Amino acid sequence: MLSVEALGKRFGSRWVFRGIEFDLGKGDALIICGRNGSGKSTLLKILSGLAAPSEGTIKLPEGDRRTTIGLAALDMSAYAHLTVAEHLNFTATMRGCAPALEPLLERLGLADRRNQLAFELSTGMRSRLKLALAIQAEPDLLLLDEPGAAMDAAGRAIVEEVCAEQRRRGVLVVATNDPSERKLGNLELELVG
Amino acid sequence: MASGLFSIVAVVGVAFASYQERLSPSVASGLLWVILLFSSIVALSRSFVAEEEAGTAILLRLVARSHAVFWGKALFNLIQMFITAAVLSILLFGLTTQTVSHYPLYTLGLLGGCASLAGAVTLCGALAAQASNRSALVGAIGIPLLLPLIAMGIGATRYCLGGVGVGIASRAVSSAIGLSVYAFAIFAVGPWLFDVVWKE
Numbered sequence: 102m103l104s105v106e107a108l109g110k111r112f113g114s115r116w117v118f119r120g121i122e123f124d125l126g127k128g129d130a131l132i133i134c135g136r137n138g139s140g141k142s143t144l145l146k147i148l149s150g151l152a153a154p155s156e157g158t159i160k161l162p163e164g165d166r167r168t169t170i171g172l173a174a175l176d177m178s179a180y181a182h183l184t185v186a187e188h189l190n191f192t193a194t195m196r197g198c199a200p201a202l203e204p205l206l207e208r209l210g211l212a213d214r215r216n217q218l219a220f221e222l223s224t225g226m227r228s229r230l231k232l233a234l235a236i237q238a239e240p241d242l243l244l245l246d247e248p249g250a251a252m253d254a255a256g257r258a259i260v261e262e263v264c265a266e267q268r269r270r271g272v273l274v275v276a277t278n279d280p281s282e283r284k285l286g287n288l289e290l291e292l293v294g
Numbered sequence: 295m296a297s298g299l300f301s302i303v304a305v306v307g308v309a310f311a312s313y314q315e316r317l318s319p320s321v322a323s324g325l326l327w328v329i330l331l332f333s334s335i336v337a338l339s340r341s342f343v344a345e346e347e348a349g350t351a352i353l354l355r356l357v358a359r360s361h362a363v364f365w366g367k368a369l370f371n372l373i374q375m376f377i378t379a380a381v382l383s384i385l386l387f388g389l390t391t392q393t394v395s396h397y398p399l400y401t402l403g404l405l406g407g408c409a410s411l412a413g414a415v416t417l418c419g420a421l422a423a424q425a426s427n428r429s430a431l432v433g434a435i436g437i438p439l440l441l442p443l444i445a446m447g448i449g450a451t452r453y454c455l456g457g458v459g460v461g462i463a464s465r466a467v468s469s470a471i472g473l474s475v476y477a478f479a480i481f482a483v484g485p486w487l488f489d490v491v492w493k494e
Binding site for chain 2: 149151167170171172174176177178179180181191192195196234
């Protein structure tokens, strides 16, 4: 479902990473780890189609990327003046998929925040909202950038459940510095930067 | 808000400066289009820069088709330009001694110019939003796109503010038609150009 060959990315003359290769099928979960600045987030953005690699090839899941790929990026923000429910309705309309509002809100523990504006949410709740937006269309490929950061114990339990569900459905890729999140995957890739 | 405030302050400033003096059609037309140009650059480049700075551009790229984003931004900018132009015109002619002698031609020129401005600045904003030196880049990219537009806009409205003879009216008509064609070209080509620009 996700195949990468000789992947490399540079900014100017500086190579962030080179020679990345892996082949993931349904049920695989790849954990990308590495020190700060090693290119974890950059690699996720390349896998999501938001950024182009400097060399190499990627084979992504077939179909409309808006629904087959879900990404919860660290530097991604929600619209400050939309409520939680409005966000989910907006992204569903843009993607052309069902909003699945109630199941998502319940699953991510956001049911009592449905009418709260995004800028009023705590950091942890915003992370849950990002996760909800990423899994809304039940993507074949789910990319998570430090999903447990700023989450409390309940939030991390939700992340684990989402990751387990994703492995049953498709492919999971998680970028993390947290040693406890390594158990979410069955494969590891360390970027040395 | 900043754009509207700038427009109003600029027109009121012109009115005070030209108090009891008659503004020539050329000067009035030039002032109108300069104010429209700067207010559009202030307001419209923010439409993409604000998304990048707030971090919402990533979400938009993930869930929306590029054409939908372009048309959404461009149509909003178009409506904003129309409203700005209408308010500016009312203020300019209400506060100064300038009058319009041919309303249909004036309206045609103004509408064509606003549509062209909206489309051009939408594209410029998208091009500059991802750069590190955005403000300078908007100006650098905008000059070759916007200067011909402003020249045509001044030409279209100038001849509607003075007495209009047959020869003068035809010049205004050709400028207004030129602006409409410019707008059509921008909106025809814009979505495809935007698709290339929108991706990193």
